[in-house]
Amino acid sequence: MNYSEKQTQILTTAELLFSLNGFDGTSVRDIADEAGVNVAMISYYFGSKEKLMEALFSRRSDDINMQIESLLQNEEIGPMQKMEDLVDSYIERVMQKQQFFKIMMCEQVINKNPVIVKLIGDLKKKNVESINKLIKDGQQKKVFRKNVDVLLLMNTLIGCITQMLLTLDYYKEFNELQNIPDDQFFEQMKQKLSVHIKFLFKALLSYEA
Amino acid sequence: MNYSEKQTQILTTAELLFSLNGFDGTSVRDIADEAGVNVAMISYYFGSKEKLMEALFSRRSDDINMQIESLLQNEEIGPMQKMEDLVDSYIERVMQKQQFFKIMMCEQVINKNPVIVKLIGDLKKKNVESINKLIKDGQQKKVFRKNVDVLLLMNTLIGCITQMLLTLDYYKEFNELQNIPDDQFFEQMKQKLSVHIKFLFKALLSYEA
Amino acid sequence: MNYSEKQTQILTTAELLFSLNGFDGTSVRDIADEAGVNVAMISYYFGSKEKLMEALFSRRSDDINMQIESLLQNEEIGPMQKMEDLVDSYIERVMQKQQFFKIMMCEQVINKNPVIVKLIGDLKKKNVESINKLIKDGQQKKVFRKNVDVLLLMNTLIGCITQMLLTLDYYKEFNELQNIPDDQFFEQMKQKLSVHIKFLFKALLSYEA
Amino acid sequence: MNYSEKQTQILTTAELLFSLNGFDGTSVRDIADEAGVNVAMISYYFGSKEKLMEALFSRRSDDINMQIESLLQNEEIGPMQKMEDLVDSYIERVMQKQQFFKIMMCEQVINKNPVIVKLIGDLKKKNVESINKLIKDGQQKKVFRKNVDVLLLMNTLIGCITQMLLTLDYYKEFNELQNIPDDQFFEQMKQKLSVHIKFLFKALLSYEA
DNA sequence: AATGAATGAGAGTTCATTCAT
């Protein structure tokens, strides 16, 4: 899909407001006002509020799928290094698109729209397949142990990141970091997460003879 | 708070519907109809839809706080065993009150109601304090290593469980367990989670001299 | 159906406005304003604008069905006299419920709502059956000739009356009766129609040996 | 008025959709889409939706006026024959332009647009004048009786035809003619109507010494 | 103590039309 400037503006605004107030808690008028466009434009461009959400999901899904694919094509590095790159890539992605991932988290709870259910399902499936292939490769090369549960591995990865996302404010307060700038704080958190998850992954994956 | 039978009925129905359709996606009429009470009753008993949500949170928070306290009072078992009990207790609690934890997850994203923000914050604080005390004790007894990040530990615990909660359906499909009864499936998942998280905790905590 | 005073008020107002501006040309706000009730009340009482229309049709259909039945039960008068009574009854009914019959005429053209299509169909069917029975009786008694086309007979009856309804204003102007009061004018028209249609019916029905 | 091909296309499409869904039930977008033209074209060509309707009426009115005039100019046939020709001409016209006459019927009920009110009025006036002249001629030639009510005569003619138009589907069902092709069915109906109305007209007009 | 009736506010969507091109 190629979106015009105004359409992109609407999508971005919607993403922000949906992540702040939820889908049902955001009115198309809110979005239109914030995006500086006419209310009718949302129906005009996207058909409906629901389809706006779908377009939003579709756009991000495409981005993410592309990222994952490009990452796994690099054949020069070993399985463990690749897994660590994958971890960092996940962390980076979620932290950069916080709003979208917040929306996705809620949408997984409130499953209504079949289009979005399918998009999330496809995304998950693609992720699992990619990681599965990587693990198989690592096992063949005797770098990863046998009997690895892919789903639990992904669970751990995504669970840790999203949980961090949900408790960022709490982290700030707990570590008394209220006064440092946001981007610096985010960098610290990403670093912390990276070290932590990589440690867990090594524990789960590394071959112990 | 002591609730009458009808009030409890409303709270339970609200919890179900909020977890299915979200707060904004559930109308007081939906709740009243499903609970078999008059629409005006909700305002009459709880003041407003918002306050109904608060009451719902309050009730569950109290339950959870009580559980945690009682768990940590047992002084007969060692720190690692206690930590493992804590893990199982968390898993059990989340799986049993799935609906509430789904609501809580969404409410952490859509932060609007200050009362609920405070309740969630208090709950988190209490959890952290309890675990902190437990870790300190373990470190003193040289069972746990030094330099343990409590927040990351909790993150991992809660992240893994809630992520499992969000992807239960996906698990079922992936492992082709669509035909086994729900309670049996839940038991399997709890067992899987238990082993997995305990393994992670040992990796994160155990003292390596 | 038993309607409250306010519901009746809404129905009557709706009937007036629908007959003046059509269904699509009348907004629920128009009806609410004119009836002196809140806009939300129409949805509250009738469910939707569409169902308000259905209720309106249903009410009148019931009335008309009852009238026809009671008319045909009188067994003391002969077939031709009964037919003439029927003609007068039709004229009276249409002239008295002009608004409803105007709506019905338009609804027969713009056939969309299946509920109303069915109501009109049932009404027509009942009418045809009643008249058919009357004609059969008259033929047995050698008062009516054979080979009477019931549908054409009804067509003539209803066609003449509704056409008169559509051109009342034109009649007034043509006969320069703009200055006489409405009810007096209506009486004249009814009288005119009565004589005219009875004459036609005699021509169509009377037995010529 | 001389219309371009596209304008004619719009007019024809509008006529169809207005007859199916009414004026207010048809959007200019519906017309534009169905006609395969740009939405803005309708305003561009006709000024507004209202004026499109007026153009549509104007076009048909001109046609009809021309037809009537040409019919009455033929001086070779007698009054009764002429009247019968007139009847057939009416039937033919209405059946051929069903869509327009359906619209006109509704517009006579929902009188709002003064331009259309005037067009319908003029049409009616012209009709009455023509028939009046014909009757006068027939009375002079002692073919028609005295004291003929022109308006009632026209009422009967138009009433019977339009009522038939409204109940065509019902006729089909009642006479179990659902399986014969449409044009054949229309022919049957026209024939039926022709015989019926001519019979009525003879009863109303023929001189009885 | 409990409720049916009622309502103002706001929801998403469609509308006929305009305007720059």
Add this chain to the structure above:
DNA sequence: TATGAATGAACTCTCATTCAT
């Protein structure tokens, strides 16, 4: 001459809440 983009206004309907009883 013809049109895609855009919009203010109005649409129907649902909402949480209130109030008289």
